[in-house]
Amino acid sequence: xxxxxxxxxxxxxxxxxxxxxxxxxxxxxxxxxxxxxxxxxxxxxxxxxxxxxxxxxxxxxxxxxxxxxxxxxxxxxxxxxxxxxxxxxxxxxxxxxxxxxxxxxxxxxxxxxxxxxxxxxxxxxxxxxxxxxxxxxxxxxxxxxxxxxxxxxxxxxxxxxxxxxxxxxxx
Amino acid sequence: xxxxxxxxxxxxxxxxxxxxxxxxxxxxxxxxxxxxxxxxxxxxxxxxxxxxxxxxxxxxxxxxxxxxxxxxxxxxxxxxxxxxxxxxxxxxxxxxxxxxxxxxxxxxxxxxxxxxxxxxxxxxxxxxxxxxxxxxxxxxxxxxxxxxxxxxxxxxxxxxxxxxxxxxxxxxxxxxxxxxxxxxxxxxxxxxxxxxxxxxxxxxxxxxxxxxxxxxxxxxxxxxxxxxxxxxxxxxxxxxxxxxxxxxxxxxxxxxxxxxxxxxxxxxxxxxxxxxxxxxxxxxxxxxxxxxxxxxxxxxxxxxxx
Numbered sequence: 001x002x003x004x005x006x007x008x009x010x011x012x013x014x015x016x017x018x019x020x021x022x023x024x025x026x027x028x029x030x031x032x033x034x035x036x037x038x039x040x041x042x043x044x045x046x047x048x049x050x051x052x053x054x055x056x057x058x059x060x061x062x063x064x065x066x067x068x069x070x071x072x073x074x075x076x077x078x079x080x081x082x083x084x085x086x087x088x089x090x091x092x093x094x095x096x097x098x099x100x101x102x103x104x105x106x107x108x109x110x111x112x113x114x115x116x117x118x119x120x121x122x123x124x125x126x127x128x129x130x131x132x133x134x135x136x137x138x139x140x141x142x143x144x145x146x147x148x149x150x151x152x153x154x155x156x157x158x159x160x161x162x163x164x165x166x167x168x169x170x171x
Numbered sequence: 172x173x174x175x176x177x178x179x180x181x182x183x184x185x186x187x188x189x190x191x192x193x194x195x196x197x198x199x200x201x202x203x204x205x206x207x208x209x210x211x212x213x214x215x216x217x218x219x220x221x222x223x224x225x226x227x228x229x230x231x232x233x234x235x236x237x238x239x240x241x242x243x244x245x246x247x248x249x250x251x252x253x254x255x256x257x258x259x260x261x262x263x264x265x266x267x268x269x270x271x272x273x274x275x276x277x278x279x280x281x282x283x284x285x286x287x288x289x290x291x292x293x294x295x296x297x298x299x300x301x302x303x304x305x306x307x308x309x310x311x312x313x314x315x316x317x318x319x320x321x322x323x324x325x326x327x328x329x330x331x332x333x334x335x336x337x338x339x340x341x342x343x344x345x346x347x348x349x350x351x352x353x354x355x356x357x358x359x360x361x362x363x364x365x366x367x368x369x370x371x372x373x374x375x376x377x378x379x380x381x382x383x384x385x386x387x388x389x390x391x392x393x394x395x396x397x398x399x400x401x402x403x404x405x406x407x408x409x410x411x412x413x414x415x416x417x418x419x420x421x422x423x424x425x426x427x428x429x430x431x432x433x434x435x436x437x438x439x440x441x442x443x444x445x446x447x448x449x450x451x452x453x454x455x456x457x458x459x460x461x462x463x464x465x466x467x468x469x470x471x472x473x474x475x476x477x
Binding site: 032033034035036037038039040041042043044045046047064065066068069072073077078079080081082083084085086087088089091092094095127128130131133134135136137138139141142143146 | 190193194196197198200201203204205206207208210211212215218221222225229232233234235236237306307308309310311312313314315316317318353356358359360361378379380381382383437438440
């Protein structure tokens with residue numbers, strides 16, 4: 001009986017750990033910016049936001065509507081965007097998606113990708129504007145490769161999250 | 172697939188309230204975020220202690236992999252060198268001959284310079300080194316071009332100090348933590364460096380373009396003074412950057428502006444050197460009070476005339 005009870009506890013622990021997978025993957029996306037590379041242009045797309053959105057499209061109920069606040073703040077601290085910009089922009093994106101999903105009659109892979117394209121482009125441009133306001137300078141052309149990379153890598157993020165989701169639900 | 176709509180709370184009062192509270196928290200949080208950005212607009216250095224603390228935490232993580240990445244990044248160079256060995260050898264030998272002659276000339280000029288400086292009693296602030304450290308990571312997604320330097324206040328690194336490497340200028344410190352600090356690179360859009368041409372001393376300034384190159388603008392309007400291959404060095408005007416540090420070489424000229432690439436490539440640096448912020452020497456000119464009495468008195472030779 002006690003052994004069974006212990007096994008049960010163990011299972012609960014493993015389940016708790018597995019339930020952390022989505023959050024952990026977003027945080028890992030932010031931490032990717034710590035790669036020891038000195039870049040001369042913004043070359044990495046906003047991976048954390050892409051993973052965050054991929055989870056949002058796969059499992060719409062997974063993030064509470066305020067989930068952009070902690071993840072956005074953490075991303076700001078790591079990536080060096082103005083502090084608070086991630087909190088603001090991620091929440092705007094989440095609220096807009098929430099509103100759009102209620103309005104949309106139809107939803108498939110391509111529409112998801114289109115929505116992600118809009119969200120990522122909005123984020124990169126708005127982040128640039130906020131950076132300008134807080135002491136940076138106008139930069140436009142170097143952002144284009146970053147936007148293209150974000151759009152093209154998004155399906156890969158979806159795949160990755162689907163793989164992680166399967167791992168999450170095995171137990 | 173038909174759209175599933177958002178989470179419908181059903182008839183449960185608690186679930187409905189929970190959903191509503193979620194929206195309240197989200198919108199309040201977003202407004203707090205906007206508030207933080209607005210604070211940063213009016214006081215761009217306001218969060219520098221938080222930033223410095225974050226770089227303290229993240230710098231050790233990045234620095235562990237830096238050595239490996241650095242040697243990996245040079246593999247293409249090695250291969251190219253191997254491939255071009257013969258032709259390169261001949262080119263380099265020719266270049267070396269020219270360089271040797273120039274070096275002798277430069278030594279002579281240097282000696283003469285030193286003698287002339289001694290003659291006019293010009294005392295220059297000595298360029299001491301505050302810290303020598305590695306750049307460990309950089310802003311990969313942001314439009315700001317900053318890098319993290321693995322040296323901080325403990326080494327005496329403070330905001331506003333210039334950072335250079337053996338090849339040339341790298342940038343300046345914008346905020347410092349205890350053991351790490353952030354460097355605003357030369358290529359950042361907001362980094363303006365006063366420079367001059369080594370060829371004829373034309374004053375100019377460089378602004379970063381955010382894509383690895385810098386834009387050069389002349390301070391003298393209406394003159395096309397730039398040529399491809401011109402080397403820019405800092406002029407020391409306005410302080411911060413000490414004079415005569417190599418900055419960039421011009422690669423393309425557009426009328427009175429030009430495009431240049433920085434001489435120091437932060438990605439391939441072994442070490443960066445932090446120096447104290449440069450203060451231009453104050454020239455001691457004779458004040459008018461001292462001059463005036465001399466003028467009123469007659470010259471000694473003339474006073475004795477009847």
